[in-house]
Amino acid sequence: MKNILVGQSGGPTAVINGSLYGVITEGFRLRDEKIGHVYGMINGIEGFLKGNFRDMDEEFTPETLELLKTTPGAYLGSCRYKLPEDMHDEVYAHLFESFDQLNIGYFFYIGGNDSMDTVSKLSRYAKMHDHPLRVIGVPKTIDNDLTLTDHTPGFGSAAKYVACTVREIAIDASIYNTKSVTIVEIMGRNAGWLTGASALARQFHSDNPVLIYLPEVNFNEEEFLKHLEKAFEKKRNLVVCVSEGIHDAHGKFLCEYGSDVGTDTFGHKMLAGCGKYLENLVRARLGVKVRSVELNVTQRACAAQISRTDLLEAVEAGSYAVISALNGHTGQMVSFRRISETPYKMICTLKNVNDICNKEKTVPAQWISCSHADVTQEFVNYVRPLIAGSIRIPEENGLSKFIYRKELQ
């Protein structure tokens, strides 16, 4: 009997451990019948290359495995490692040798765009060398930017966090009689899915956020100021949501107009500060009380706002990956298909990972309003079911009970 190897890669989400839970429990369920061991890579493929992996049977008790499901962050640790483009690079031979030593028959990688690139390369290498390894990708990203899937696990909980938090910020802003603008900066470099989800914060006509700006369209400062002035005619306290990646018609990021711009360790432009930049702009031009709030990493790490729907789907994606591999599939990513709108119903399918990796799905133009400062009702209808339901996490000493890898303690 072959063994399973599973890993996590890229940025974490509130439910990425839910997918890990799905892979492990499905593996355990089939153990001794169709599956031998379930191994976990520590820090993804990068850690595995250094010999860092663990037998999941020794890692968890039934109780800690249940806690894994609702612990945010990537339990196994993550990496941002890209396999070489050259399929003759010795790293591949080294990897497959390690797979054989551990008798790995099924490889699961939970991650986003870059991680699907790993799934694609490993499955292609296996095919090229007639190796029986089956490789399946399990999608994960708060950005919701993977193609060929209705949505991605992790997005629903992040969207719920954004909607809840923007709503609470709006309530906070509404208590004084003085005019004010609050700019909320939301994660999303090129895709505005998460920023658009702030529309779900609205509870009544003309509720905040009054303006929503996605990176899919060019941002125009003068039009923005005009929109604000118009909104002030009807409302005293305005909340505006912007993607971190909004840019002008020349493609220049708003935050680049500020001063604190750097480059992250991966050479990406560090996008922080468009909220602060707009705060200063509004203060200078409109002379009203203004502040900016950057939602930051809590968007992908908040357990209190896990969407029940998202968590269940994340678990299902993990277990479906195991079943698919056992059924002979490889080079595929688990994909979500929405088969009913009302009531919402989703099923898992498979899509060729080569058609997914290194691509980005942005918000379609017809879901962005003509004003370029809002999303349409169709967008809201699309996101609404994904944030449905909440979960209850056991509490200990006033905090949610999570689990930690031993070496981190």
Next chain:
Amino acid sequence: MKNILVGQSGGPTAVINGSLYGVITEGFRLRDEKIGHVYGMINGIEGFLKGNFRDMDEEFTPETLELLKTTPGAYLGSCRYKLPEDMHDEVYAHLFESFDQLNIGYFFYIGGNDSMDTVSKLSRYAKMHDHPLRVIGVPKTIDNDLTLTDHTPGFGSAAKYVACTVREIAIDASIYNTKSVTIVEIMGRNAGWLTGASALARQFHSDNPVLIYLPEVNFNEEEFLKHLEKAFEKKRNLVVCVSEGIHDAHGKFLCEYGSDVGTDTFGHKMLAGCGKYLENLVRARLGVKVRSVELNVTQRACAAQISRTDLLEAVEAGSYAVISALNGHTGQMVSFRRISETPYKMICTLKNVNDICNKEKTVPAQWISCSHADVTQEFVNYVRPLIAGSIRIPEENGLSKFIYRKELQ
């Protein structure tokens, strides 16, 4: 029978409406027997001066009153209005005339330092003029900086939010193998209670946050960098928590060293950016991956992290205020006394509001560690029971069910 007038003032908390609920339900309970109407001021004393008030009986149904308890923000609206120091100012005569017109016998004001100043002045004016009005303050502030009370309603939920969020940020930071520093900036201009509460995020020895800086002690950049380097000997991903109000030995705020400093509408220095300043410092001096997170207004508005203990106490403070006024007390603030540590037990008492208003209670020196970069176990023991327990808020369309004043809709 006399009527009740209740208002909210100052910044909101997640449970300030809990105290309003306490006043209203206690008033309703005694209605027709000892109490006539329960009126609510819209936007505090400032709104009331403009004739803006509401009969709470017409405002709520039994169902919406229950929702009020767990709705964040100040339902009645707030103000930052200070009554004149000159007790002969005509505003007082105007106010008491309005009180008499409405047959107000009991005045309750839910707020912090500045609000207790209003309670003090109104009760003194009544005494000076032999007016029978009884005035009681209900404490509220996430800052926990009111004197003569063990703690303040609102602090427990904000502390729980800080502890939970810092913990999730630490989990998020721990997933990569690369060295990193995360600076978390927490509310607290002069008092470090909320920043100190980040110590409760720790789950094991040497857990994050590794360093905690309060505004009660001077901050020294060189010592901070040395502490970081020492912490890196044991740990790869470091989380540091700082109060927004940390300052150097000359009393100069860290954020003033940055560039984005302004003054708020009340003439206070606008403290935002010490986290960003330290982020740049660490990057320049230690050359490691670093980011900063400002927790911002969500600290005082997050319903998902309401502490059950805090909510119950907030409600009790409101109802105790009503009972106290009916028992003949005036010029007092409801105060919490901790009568048992284990198990934690708290009772309500009264304290002279003149000894409380316009004063600030900071973290005592003996609760700050010798290194000036942490709080002591005594501090943790003090805060721990205040964050205990969570509540479940009914959900609608994927979001908590809150209520809004009609004119805001």
